[in-house]
Amino acid sequence: MAEPRKKGLISHGVAAQNRKARFDYKILDTYEAGIALVGPEVKSLRAGRATLTEAWAGERDGEMWIFNLYIPEWQAGSVVAKFEPRRPRKLLLHRKQAETLAGAISREGATLVPLDIHFNDRGLAKLTLGLAEGKNKADKRAAIADREWKRDKARVMRDRG
Numbered sequence: 544m545a546e547p548r549k550k551g552l553i554s555h556g557v558a559a560q561n562r563k564a565r566f567d568y569k570i571l572d573t574y575e576a577g578i579a580l581v582g583p584e585v586k587s588l589r590a591g592r593a594t595l596t597e598a599w600a601g602e603r604d605g606e607m608w609i610f611n612l613y614i615p616e617w618q619a620g621s622v623v624a625k626f627e628p629r630r631p632r633k634l635l636l637h638r639k640q641a642e643t644l645a646g647a648i649s650r651e652g653a654t655l656v657p658l659d660i661h662f663n664d665r666g667l668a669k670l671t672l673g674l675a676e677g678k679n680k681a682d683k684r685a686a687i688a689d690r691e692w693k694r695d696k697a698r699v700m701r702d703r704g
Contacts, residue, residue: 552589553662559593560659566686568656568675574644576670577635578609578660581626583617588668593660600634600655600672602645607634609657609670634670644674652676
């Protein structure tokens with residue numbers, strides 16, 4: 544049986560996840576990038592309070608940025624440590640990776656979708672980006688049918704023995 548989740552701050556593991564991204568997009572490739580954050584943002588992330596559902600990544604001035612990522616203000620923070628919850632945040636990538644991603648998103652139909660924010664073994668916040676293409680309605684329906692079939696199959700197998 545799984546251990547009960549400890550209340551408190553996340554030291555490593557997933558802090559926020561965009562579960563709908565894998566349903567709405569066909570993920571072609573994934574990249575891991577660091578995020579330039581200020582202190583209270585890290586504390587808010589460790590509390591697991593970030594929202595990735597409306598976030599998107601793109602290029603600005605030759606650098607990669609994440610836009611519309613919501614990290615709420617840290618409630619215990621001082622007045623000096625206030626920050627904008629939806630400000631653009633710089634992604635920390637190697638130059639070659641940034642150039643590859645910029646070239647890929649300049650093509651028709653490709654986009655960068657944030658999949659999750661996690662803390663690695665060293666305790667650094669990392670963002671998993673997916674180079675993706677949008678799915679059409681038929682693909683989404685097929686994914687739903689496949690998921691339901693697997694669920695029904697598992698239920699039947701469980702009941703048989």
